Amino acid sequence: MIKKACCIVLFTILFLHPISIYASSQSSYQEYLIEFDSYRATLNEFKIARSEYLKFKTLTSQQSALEKTKRMLASRSQLLRSYLQFLNEKLNENASMDAINKNLYATLIQNEVKFLNNHTGLMSSISSLQDAESVSQQLSSHYTMLQSTIYQIIVGLKMAELTAIDTQYYELFTKTYSFIQTQKSSYTPNKQSTMERWLLQIQNKRDLYTQKRNDIIKENTTLKSASLTEIAASYQRIIKLLSEARQYLSEGTSFLQELTTSMQYGE
Amino acid sequence: MEQTPQPISPTTHPAYNTTTPKPKKKFDLRYLFLLLIFVGIGGGIWTATRESIQPLESVPTPSTLPIPTRTSKPPIAAASQSGYLDLIQNVSSLSAHISTIQITDTTLSPPTIELPLGFPNE
Numbered sequence: 110m111i112k113k114a115c116c117i118v119l120f121t122i123l124f125l126h127p128i129s130i131y132a133s134s135q136s137s138y139q140e141y142l143i144e145f146d147s148y149r150a151t152l153n154e155f156k157i158a159r160s161e162y163l164k165f166k167t168l169t170s171q172q173s174a175l176e177k178t179k180r181m182l183a184s185r186s187q188l189l190r191s192y193l194q195f196l197n198e199k200l201n202e203n204a205s206m207d208a209i210n211k212n213l214y215a216t217l218i219q220n221e222v223k224f225l226n227n228h229t230g231l232m233s234s235i236s237s238l239q240d241a242e243s244v245s246q247q248l249s250s251h252y253t254m255l256q257s258t259i260y261q262i263i264v265g266l267k268m269a270e271l272t273a274i275d276t277q278y279y280e281l282f283t284k285t286y287s288f289i290q291t292q293k294s295s296y297t298p299n300k301q302s303t304m305e306r307w308l309l310q311i312q313n314k315r316d317l318y319t320q321k322r323n324d325i326i327k328e329n330t331t332l333k334s335a336s337l338t339e340i341a342a343s344y345q346r347i348i349k350l351l352s353e354a355r356q357y358l359s360e361g362t363s364f365l366q367e368l369t370t371s372m373q374y375g376e
Numbered sequence: 377m378e379q380t381p382q383p384i385s386p387t388t389h390p391a392y393n394t395t396t397p398k399p400k401k402k403f404d405l406r407y408l409f410l411l412l413i414f415v416g417i418g419g420g421i422w423t424a425t426r427e428s429i430q431p432l433e434s435v436p437t438p439s440t441l442p443i444p445t446r447t448s449k450p451p452i453a454a455a456s457q458s459g460y461l462d463l464i465q466n467v468s469s470l471s472a473h474i475s476t477i478q479i480t481d482t483t484l485s486p487p488t489i490e491l492p493l494g495f496p497n498e
Binding site: 138145148152159162163174178185188189192196199238239241242245248249252256259260263266267270271274277278281284285288291292295296348351352355358359362363365366369370372373374375376 | 449450451452453454455459460463464466467468470471473474475477479480481483484486487489490491492493494495496
């Protein structure tokens with residue numbers, strides 16, 4: 110009886126495991142969206158209170174501005190934390206990323222979350238608008254680093270997907286090559302030379318992909334730039350390179366499909 | 377006063393000259409009018425009947441070039457084996473997988489936040 114119950118529990122865990130992973134990423138994304146809505150609302154309230162304070166300069170408007178500022182700062186920090194949590198879940202879900210990179214990115218996320226926790230802790234000590242300014246300044250000075258980390262992780266996630274495809278691509282290329290070599294006697298000399306030429310073209314597409322991958326790795330290191338503008342520009346360049354790399358793999362796979370279809374005929 | 381009958385003077389009929397042309401009869405314009413009406417009606421009927429006729433299907437110009445036909449080549453013996461069939465299947469699934477990959481995933485975009493508070497330094 111106990112054995113039976115254990116089997117059922119084990120089966121349930123194994124069956125629900127992939128669903129729970131998917132659900133965790135989805136639920137953290139939903140939480141992030143809720144936090145985003147909350148941040149937008151508090152930001153609007155803060156803007157109204159600030160403009161009233163700048164206009165009237167009364168004690169009441171100053172008090173209102175201080176309260177709204179504190180609320181907005183807390184919401185802003187919470188938004189960033191929920192986004193990092195979502196990114197962490199995406200990282201956990203990614204089966205194609207190697208353990209070294211996964212650990213590296215997970216550590217980077219943990220450090221950023223720690224920073225934001227400390228930043229949120231400072232909010233209780235805010236008693237004036239000047240205090241609020243200095244606390245906000247703390248995040249502003251760290252924000253470039255945070256953005257750099259975020260973009261590095263996004264690039265890492267996309268790069269892991271492409272690397273997994275490349276591995277599969279190379280594996281299929283090798284199998285195709287072996288098949289042709291073993292069945293050499295079944296093909297006419299003319300067909301053999303055509304297939305060898307096609308194999309070279311498929312290999313060539315992979316070489317082009319490898320070049321793009323190296324460019325991405327090189328560009329990814331420049332993400333640790335001094336300014337937000339440079340980070341954004343660098344990220345756009347990486348996105349372009351990723352698209353090109355994906356295109357090479359797609360073209361190569363299309364060639365491979367043509368070759369494997371043609372392989373069934375001897376002439 | 378009695379009137380004396382006048383002697384009838386012999387009338388001299390003018391002798392018709394055969395060489396002189398006969399005076400032409402004037403063309404009656406009514407005939408022209410009728411002709412125009414008939415032409416108009418005829419044209420109308422012709423147009424109406426022409427529209428009702430279905431357009432003929434275009435017949436392709438016979439080409440002198442030979443039409444390529446798929447020659448039925450005999451497949452090699454290994455083409456029916458599981459190794460080859462698996463390879464074909466895996467290549468197809470990889471191709472389908474690549475087409476689903478999105479490089480620009482909007483859900484991953486980081487949030488845009490406002491950093492400076494905008495209070496004057498006092």
